[in-house]
Amino acid sequence: MRRRMKSASLAAALLLCSACPPAAADQNGAVDVVHFWVSQSEAAALDVLRKAWAETGRQWIDLPAENKVAVQRVVSDRIANGYAPAVMQWNANEGSRELPEMGIVLDIEDVAKADDWRSVLPASVFERISYKDKVFFAPTNIHAENWLWTSEAIFREVGLKAPETWDEIFTAAEKIKAAGHVPIALGDRPWEISLVFNGIMYSQLGSEGYARIMRGDPALVRDPRMAEALGMLRRLSGYAPPAAARHNKTWADATAAVGAGEAGMQFMGDWAKGELVARGYAVDKDFGCSLIPGTEIAYFMVIDAFAFPLTNREDAAEAQRAFARMVLDRDNQVAFSRIKGSLPVRTDVDPSGLDRCGRLGLEKIIRKSGVSAQSMAMPTQTSEGWIAVLADFFNDQTMPVETAQQRLYDIIDRQ
Secondary structure, eight states: OHHHHHHHHHHHHHHHGGGOOOOGGGGGGOEEEEEOOOSHHHHHHHHHHHHHHHTTTOOEEEEEOSSHHHHHHHHHHHHHTTOOOSEEEEEOSGGGGHHHHTTOBOOOHHHHHHTTHHHHSOHHHHHHHEETTEEOOEEEEEEESOEEEEEHHHHHHHTOOOOOSHHHHHHHHHHHHHTTSEEEOOOSOHHHHHHHHHHHHHHHHHHHHHHHHHTTOGGGGGSHHHHHHHHHHHHHHTTSOOGGGGTTOOHHHHHHHHHTTSEEEEEOOTHHHHHHHHTTOOBTTTEEEEEOTTOTTOEEEEEEEEEOBOOSOHHHHHHHHHHHHHHTOHHHHHHHHHHHTSEESOSSSOGGGOOHHHHHHHHHHHTTOEEEOHHHHSOHHHHHHHHHHHHHHHHOTTSOHHHHHHHHHHHHHTO
16 A cells, blocks of 8 residues: 555656656756666666667766665655656566556557567566556566575685585585685675575475465465575574674675675675676686576566656657667667676577576576566565565574564565
8 A cells, every 4th residue: 555655646746747847858858867776787787878878869867876765766856846857767567567557657669569579578578568568668687586696716615516405505604604704695785685585485385385475375474384484594694794794785795795705605686797797706717606596497587677757748758769769779788788697688689698697597588487576576565574574584583483474474464
């Protein structure tokens, strides 16, 4: 309900501003772009699109924000002050359909038809960017959340191979700790902990159980295997730095620790690879990649995209459609994903330029083993509650498993 209230507020602001004067940013084909890609690798990947846009002779006005919530706040503030941004970064997830449902974003179906997006995008992606047989989002790339990154230097030092089971993960963590290194690299954001747990949960419940919880079946949260999964998360917390030591550390800081040989492992989406490469580290030399044990048959997909708020300015709509076409350009797709650590959304790209991690991900997409990541599948408010409980449990060693399990049950039950 609160998620719908937020969306309704956004819609109301857009409607109120339908007669607002145009902003300078919307003149002469310029676009103002609100986004949360601010890490070193994310900014470098976004430069691919910035340069491509500049080559069209148009201006890009950059409006970076700290995270997804901040993007929503910036968009709402811009609307309240009299003009909507031309472009806003958005995840193509369950909640994203509310934007076209409310009629507050531009329909780019004509671009999708002219450029034949239906034949070059995976069905799972096309479904996410569409509403009532029309396209409303321009997808940039596909990420997966269920990756394990390992420090090649530390694994060589202690004589370890890439873990293929959870028992091997715990064995590796113990050996890394005994050697004087941090076993599990982690930042201080709650969502990082949820990525770890979602992999554990999938390995315990399997694909059907995972899907049932993502669809909102609370009964399965009380399954004994969920208690086992929470117990594994608690055990893993003993190998990560305590919350105080992680204060003000980001996921990118944790990723850098793996690349530098300061930490042994990190559970993180494949945007970590983009960060590692941006910092000068190489796959199979400085870091290794594998899917989290128990999730090898799945690919926890996150689809990044751009949306285009409606305005009453015809020149803005033309620029927005040109922007969407630029995002899906084949060369831009490959160049962007190579830096971002992700996969292009187009299926007609040459895979020879991908590294081992990228080829592994592409194989999963081709085999249609992609499933929605928790952050994409759950309604926003449910996802936020889910993440908060897991972070509380991970950081509070006194919280019983039963308490965390009941709190997760209550969150899913209210969905």
